[in-house]
Amino acid sequence: MKDGHLSNAKSGMKKSARNNSVRRKDVVAVLREEIIRGVYKPGSVFPTRAELQQRFHTTPVTIQHAMDILRRDGFVYSSARRATYVSPSPPHLFRYAMVFTTPPASVEQPGARFFQTLIAVASAFDGSQREPRKIVVQFSIEFEKESHETRAFLSSARAHCYAGLIFPQHPYVTGIADSPLCGIPGVPCAAIMDKPSDRIGAVMLDGDSFINKALDFFAGRKRKRLAVISNISDPSFQSPIMAGARHRGLTIKPYWWQAV
Incomplete structure (x- = not known):
């Protein structure tokens, strides 16, 4: 009986943890979508945790975890006075990813000067007050050999942590054009290639x-x-x-x- 009670208790704890996790994801998804739609404008005051707890009928811990995720992803920040604000430069408007399917060593070769120049130019978009836009350079994003890094990047893109994706390498040669990265609603893609496709815009040499x-x-x-x-x-x-x-x-x- 004791073992049975213990097993039931553990099962209940696991079920509760799963429910809390799902609930937390629901709260994050709703709040993130409202920031993206402009319900909460960039730089505006965000609802307090008590208000959010009452709205979602959930616990302070769940709300705190949800806020931690939004803060980690750059959608909100907290001031010294403990108020929470929407970021003045939220990622879905100001952060871009320059995506390479190859590792960093591939652009360090003498024949990769063009890519080296692109990366150098991208570094000027650093998310500072002077230049609020930010370009993050991602390497080794390959879906044939899907790694933890690739899965994490795809998850971030689906969560609208990027305003757009830039492919310096031809996406139909690397195969990334047929990956889940292309076609995410609200996350446009552009590549250096001759002609645009239905999923990817083209930037061509003039x-x-x-x-x-x-x-x-x-x-x-x-x-x-x-x-x-x-x-x-x-x-x-x-x-x-x-x-x-x-x-x-x-x-x-x-x-x-x-x-x-």
Whole structure:
């Protein structure tokens, strides 16, 4: 009998813990959704714990755990006067993730200068008062070999801890385009690729702008003669560049153009 009572007590404790966990998740989900919908504006005073306890008909412990999760995720913060406020720069509006499927070592190679530059630029978006937007760089987010880190990141994205996801690597080459990350309501995705898809926006190189800026750079430094190394030798590609150079007083001889 004693063993039976003990077993029933343990079962009841486990069931109670599960119920509390589910209840806590429900409270977090409702409050987070209300912040996202603007019921509580960025920087506004958040309801007190006593008010939330009364509203949700739950315990102080459950409310405290829910507030801890919202604070951890950046949706609210507490002041020295013990009041709680909605973050002035909540994550669903100000935090972005730059997502790599490969480990950090992959962008440390000499041939990865483009990715290194992107990461350096992203570091300027640091979530400070001067720059409230923040870009978090995530590595090794791969769904074929789903790791704890990948599952945690997906959970954060589904919880709207990011305003958007940026894919520097082609998402249809890495396979991340077909992952659960793409298509989360309210969390848009963008990638460096030629054409957008129904789930991912595209950022493309503006070749004309690049050429004009390059020619302006050399003209501004009083250069007169230019050589070109290109992987394209088609005359339709060369002619606008030659014309732009002449317009700026620059000279490009045909034999100074090397196609590789």
